[in-house]
Amino acid sequence: MRLSFSSARDIVRMVRGKEVSAKDVVEEVLDAISRIDPQVKAYLRVDEEGALKQAEEVDRRLARGEEIGSLGGLPVTLKDIFCVRGEETTCASKILVGFYSPYNATIIEKLRDNGAIFVGRTNMDEFAMGSTTENSAFGVTRNPWDLERVPGGSSGGSAAAVAAREAIVALGSDTGGSIRQPASFCGCVGIKPTYGRVSRYGLVAYASSLDQIGNFGRDVYDVAMVLRVLAGHDMKDSTSADIEAPDYAAALDEEIRELKIGIPKEYFGEGLSAEVRAAIEKAIKALESLGAITVEVSLPHTEYAIAAYYIIASAEASSNLARYDGVQYGHRTKSHRDLEEMYTKSKGEGFGAEVKRRIIMGTYALSSGYYDAYYLKALKVRTLIKRDFEEALKKVDCLITPVSPTPAFKIGEKVNDPLTMYLSDIYTISCNLAGLPGISIPCGFDSEGMPISFQLLGQPFGEGTILRIGHAYQQVTDFHKRVPPVADRAASA
Numbered sequence: 242m243r244l245s246f247s248s249a250r251d252i253v254r255m256v257r258g259k260e261v262s263a264k265d266v267v268e269e270v271l272d273a274i275s276r277i278d279p280q281v282k283a284y285l286r287v288d289e290e291g292a293l294k295q296a297e298e299v300d301r302r303l304a305r306g307e308e309i310g311s312l313g314g315l316p317v318t319l320k321d322i323f324c325v326r327g328e329e330t331t332c333a334s335k336i337l338v339g340f341y342s343p344y345n346a347t348i349i350e351k352l353r354d355n356g357a358i359f360v361g362r363t364n365m366d367e368f369a370m371g372s373t374t375e376n377s378a379f380g381v382t383r384n385p386w387d388l389e390r391v392p393g394g395s396s397g398g399s400a401a402a403v404a405a406r407e408a409i410v411a412l413g414s415d416t417g418g419s420i421r422q423p424a425s426f427c428g429c430v431g432i433k434p435t436y437g438r439v440s441r442y443g444l445v446a447y448a449s450s451l452d453q454i455g456n457f458g459r460d461v462y463d464v465a466m467v468l469r470v471l472a473g474h475d476m477k478d479s480t481s482a483d484i485e486a487p488d489y490a491a492a493l494d495e496e497i498r499e500l501k502i503g504i505p506k507e508y509f510g511e512g513l514s515a516e517v518r519a520a521i522e523k524a525i526k527a528l529e530s531l532g533a534i535t536v537e538v539s540l541p542h543t544e545y546a547i548a549a550y551y552i553i554a555s556a557e558a559s560s561n562l563a564r565y566d567g568v569q570y571g572h573r574t575k576s577h578r579d580l581e582e583m584y585t586k587s588k589g590e591g592f593g594a595e596v597k598r599r600i601i602m603g604t605y606a607l608s609s610g611y612y613d614a615y616y617l618k619a620l621k622v623r624t625l626i627k628r629d630f631e632e633a634l635k636k637v638d639c640l641i642t643p644v645s646p647t648p649a650f651k652i653g654e655k656v657n658d659p660l661t662m663y664l665s666d667i668y669t670i671s672c673n674l675a676g677l678p679g680i681s682i683p684c685g686f687d688s689e690g691m692p693i694s695f696q697l698l699g700q701p702f703g704e705g706t707i708l709r710i711g712h713a714y715q716q717v718t719d720f721h722k723r724v725p726p727v728a729d730r731a732a733s734a
Contacts, residue, residue: 346443
């Protein structure tokens with residue numbers, strides 16, 4: 242048995258039962274990275290020495306009869322957007338090269354306290370701005386199912402690593418679909434919790450009212466067991482909800498009979514690929530066969546979501562990224578005549594094209610004379626979208642929708658057409674505007690062998706329900722067990 246192909250649940254069980262050592266697990270994951278990542282390019286940095294030291298400490302604690310935590314011995318991969326004390330955090334941007342965090346994100350402390358082992362940092366769209374991981378300053382990550390296609394974004398490196406069997410579980414952030422969309426493109430499970438469910442302290446901010454930390458796994462159980470550790474109130478985050486998180490994994494086997502699943506009619510109209518539609522319709526029938534009840538619902542303001550999202554997100558990005566000015570930390574230009582030129586040249590040299598585009602767009606929307614016309618109006622539309630979801634979720638327990646209009650597309654196909662690229666987020670961004678939980682579940686493949694997933698959107702703090710429905714679906718299907726060619730070939734070599 243290859244440990245790098247095992248589930249998080251099995252690895253934790255085997256380490257705790259001393260069937261394998263934590264060091265054995267880490268060594269095999271590191272070996273998988275060395276064999277597969279030169280093709281996929283999911284990782285920016287791999288901490289081989291640090292991971293092995295952490296694994297040895299877990300093994301020593303276990304040998305002494307000490308508690309190793311609920312994730313004891315589990316390798317965890319991090320999107321390069323989380324602060325870890327003493328480690329470089331770049332957000333895949335030149336402007337943060339050489340920045341070493343002086344503190345740990347709250348989720349880092351929680352994972353360490355529960356015995357997780359950090360393996361490395363994955364690639365991403367610069368400052369989480371993008372849908373393909375093509376906007377990274379350090380190169381493009383490739384989809385494990387077809388190396389000529391994108392893995393999605395912005396958390397594309399984390400999704401690709403999990404799918405390619407270079408990681409067991411991985412963390413990401415989701416501002417407008419940045420966990421769910423790459424999970425769909427790469428054929429793994431990805432969850433975005435309710436806004437406030439997981440502390441954002443130590444997450445480098447893109448759009449503070451939209452960002453939420455979540456995680457990827459091979460199956461729903463793995464995602465649930467990690468989310469249980471991540472979730473909970475944090476005094477360091479003023480937006481953190483003081484609501485106790487349940488043991489998500491413990492309730493996964495409960496029946497879904499009589500649960501009502503809403504089908505928003507606006508999400509199944511023009512623009513949706515016929516193959517994606519067919520796969521999701523088949524998944525809906527499978528859920529109905531398990532006893533779930535489906536009901537058509539309406540989200541009438543869906544068509545305005547993209548415009549509202551990109552105004553709000555860009556405005557918040559404009560504010561959040563103003564701190565990268567070359568003064569306190571990050572890139573500083575080597576040649577400048579005065580302070581103003583240092584600011585402009587440092588930002589010009591450090592930021593990539595997509596980040597500059599969104600900063601400019603956000604600054605414009607916030608400027609005098611345009612604030613009311615754009616930003617304030619976008620906030621009003623956001624309220625209407627939130628009310629749409631509130632009304633729909635009064636009638637049903639959750640909603641089922643596509644994740645993306647199409648499966649993963651070719652690298653470079655949309656990079657020069659930002660508007661078309663933004664439209665690929667049409668089914669995911671409303672969830673962030675409303676602050677709801679969402680999960681991506683593999684449900685098929687298209688005619689070219691690329692993964693297709695459906696999305697479940699839950700009631701506020703209703704992660705348990707969408708996890709339970711996703712788990713029930715995975716008990717009667719095997720799409721989440723399929724292995725990409727690049728990992729299959731490496732395992733056979």
